[in-house]
Amino acid sequence: MKRTHGPDLGVISGRFVVGAGFLGIWQLLVSIHWLDHFFFSSPVDVLARMFSLFGDQQQHIGLDLLTTLTEASLSFVIGTALGITAGFLLGNNKPLAEIFGPYLQIGNAVPRVVLAPVFLIWFGLGIWSKVALGVTVVFFIAFFNTYQGTRSVPVHIINNVRMLGASDWQVTRHVVVPSVLSWVFSSLHVSVGFAIISAVVGEYLGASHGIGHFISQAEGTYSTTDVFAGIGLLSIVVLILSAAIDRIEARLVKWRPRGTALSSDVA
């Protein structure tokens, strides 16, 4: 296995050039008034606003971030737990899988965004309407990966372990669980991303706190700088989470999974 070294100097400088070039051109176009500052703000202002937001008494950006993260984590944890449980149940029970299969397909085909208003009515403006939305998204990702995982446990490995004297329970422990977990882990990235998206979309449609709410407020006052600052903060959070998942995955799936994650299509 190739150890994953960091990217080399050429790649790093290349990335820097692309990033700096993009921001530089944006800044330049705004400065020479080819782009209207009202509509496009400017990178310098956005960056400054991202810092100043934390000191702004009018805004509660810390609380907003915390709210979004709480919603995303809750929907991630609840959705993954439900999805794995359902995936295991249906993966090991054919009649059950045949009965529920079509309904799960239908469920997954529903664009989850349209459910947001319904959850808003049911659970109110607080975090739970966003958690519910996130759960409906994350559930299917975890479910389909777990289900696929239980279905694709390699038969020849099971046979081999049985020849070595394994009982049913030992087969489950040494073969089925690790095999399924490798599928589940490879879907965590996708799940975390969608958990955050769902939280933000939910907040955007109606909330009293959260990054989505902040962005929607900024939009209401035509404050492009605030909109971009909100987007920037959100991106940083997602990048941090993504890196954390990378670390966890590398530790838990040291042997490297063969299967790639199935991401359910989310509208």
Add this chain to the structure above:
Amino acid sequence: MKPREITEGDASALHFDDVELTFQRINDNALTVLKGLNLEIRPGSFVSIVGPSGCGKTTILNLAAGLLRPSSGSVESFGHTLNGVNPRASYVSQADALLPWKTVAANIALGLQLRGLPTDECSERLIAWLSRMGLQGFAHSYPGELSGGMRKRVSLAQAWIVEPDLVLMDEPFSMLDVFTRQHVEEEILSLWSAQRDQTVVFVTHDLEEAILLSDEVIVVGSAPITNVLGRFSVDLPRPRALAEMKADSSFVETYRKIWANIREEMKKSYEANAWA
């Protein structure tokens, strides 16, 4: 480890009685691989099964392992009719059946772990097998990090470490390079001849290898295997030095004799099939 029962010494290690095996395929054409096969393998012998590819050699091993059940007839091992996996057999299959999420060491020791052997005995045997297979530096690697030949050596160690009464091997050495192959073959052979109470059945398409290693060469024809084409005992003295053996006149003579017979039998079998 279960004690070896000498009392069962007279029961065949494997006994196929009028075995038929038919696979039901998706397009409704049943595929008969074995038909009316009788086969007897006595305990303590090193037997190889040789035949053209696709003829059902692997199927015979799968039946012996208890992974397949005969459509009719019965398979007995050490006096017990198989009903589920053969508890006294280890199987080195052709497929890469290592557990990718376990290290080389954990893979090799798996059989001992499953049997609940004390850890110190496990590690003692593990170390012996790692060095026997030339895998000392790779104990903590994962199978995905190894070459095909190394994975095969891990599989061999995994199957042999539990000291089974019957070892089934499906082309175990074909993945190895010539040097490693000779070394591994000699290790396996010396291990087996030290005790002579294990039965080894292995499938190969390499007649030379079959003769060099085994006491008896069983030749089967093309599918469906209705019966063995011939059984040839190999009377080469043991212990055998494999490299020198190939030049030995008794080896060359045995090889010629078996090959002449095979050619004859093959011809008959092809003609019979052509007119059938």
